[in-house]
Amino acid sequence: MHRFANPNRFLRLTARILPWCALATAAAFIAGLYLALGVSPPDYQQGESVRIMYVHVPAAWMALSVYSFMAAASAVALIWKHPLADFAAKAAAPIGAGFTLIALVTGALWGQPSWGTWWVWDARLTSVLVLFFLYLGYIALVNAFDDPIRGAKAGAVLALVGFVNIPIIKFSVDWWNTLHQPASITRIGAPAIHSSMLTPLVLMALAFAGYFVCVLILRVRNEIAGRKIRALRLVQAQG
Amino acid sequence: MDGIRAFFxxxxxxxxxxxxxxxxxxxxxxxxxxxxxxxxxxEETLESLQGQRRRRAPVAGGQADGTDGDGR
Known part of the structure; x- marks a missing residue:
């Protein structure tokens, strides 16, 4: 695995992957949006408002997945001190924050027609709001140090401590009484959703995941470039 | 027209x-x-910095880009 974690090898490898990743993401978005907005039927209870699901659910899945990825990368960075793991965690944070923001805003837009309120301070919604602040806190902390290596280390500790929130979010709908419904896809047994809705949902989820990979590659490449610039400037300043 | 309107x-x-x-x-x-x-x-900044370096020390050896050959 270490062979692939060489920054220069990463640059070469991702230069080849990126166009295909972008292409696959675009295709999944086009197909997913077409099915989600055009073909999939209205819900028998929620009517047309159910279409919000096709952006809300993938965004919420990605909000949790990206944080888990960030925590895993942080653990690798702390244990093996690999710079690429730090870059990956730092690069993932704004994308995760974006997904969380989408989940929160689209959730409010879905809550108003189906629950009659934009927001409630229940376990699921509050824990996702905490996740959003964790992302923002991580970004602020990592950038608060003059030395990027110290910043990354502090951020890694925060990311790992904050990981406790992920199972809380996941199981909040089972542990507490919330307005938010429990999981319908990732449950034991078959998903409680018809294929006419499941297909666009899966396509949109793939599109979101592809988007994450593409933008993550861009941002890690940017981190590598930033670190090189810093090293060159230090050499310049020294003479 | 009605179809489009209904859609929106x-x-x-x-x-x-x-x-x-x-x-x-x-x-x-x-x-x-x-x-x-x-x-x-x-990437533009990096390229111009590397260009300056090459001009100043055309035969400079070693890697001063923050990564050694093994990437650590």
Whole structure:
């Protein structure tokens, strides 16, 4: 695995992957949006408002997945001190924050027609709001140090401590009484959703995941470039 | 025309559905463009710095780019 974690090898490898990743993401978005907005039927209870699901659910899945990825990368960075793991965690944070923001805003837009309120301070919604602040806190902390290596280390500790929130979010709908419904896809047994809705949902989820990979590659490449610039400037300043 | 109108109104739910998709598009596209732009800026800066270095010390050996050959 270490062979692939060489920054220069990463640059070469991702230069080849990126166009295909972008292409696959675009295709999944086009197909997913077409099915989600055009073909999939209205819900028998929620009517047309159910279409919000096709952006809300993938965004919420990605909000949790990206944080888990960030925590895993942080653990690798702390244990093996690999710079690429730090870059990956730092690069993932704004994308995760974006997904969380989408989940929160689209959730409010879905809550108003189906629950009659934009927001409630229940376990699921509050824990996702905490996740959003964790992302923002991580970004602020990592950038608060003059030395990027110290910043990354502090951020890694925060990311790992904050990981406790992920199972809380996941199981909040089972542990507490919330307005938010429990999981319908990732449950034991078959998903409680018809294929006419499941297909666009899966396509949109793939599109979101592809988007994450593409933008993550861009941002890690940017981190590598930033670190090189810093090293060159230090050499310049020294003479 | 009525079909298009019905599509956008969505039985009255259009006022919730379209903003949800719009917010998603704005956040995702905005983040992708911002990431692309900073990457391009940084790569330009890096190239000009490396160019200056090459001009000043054309036979300088070793790697001063923050990574050794093994990437550690």
């Amino acid at each position: 109104e969505m039985d009255g739910y259009g006022v919730y559905v379209w903003p949800a998709f719009a917010v998603t598009a704005i956040v995702l596209i905005g983040l992708a463009l911002a990431s692309l732009r900073t990457l391009r800026d940084n």
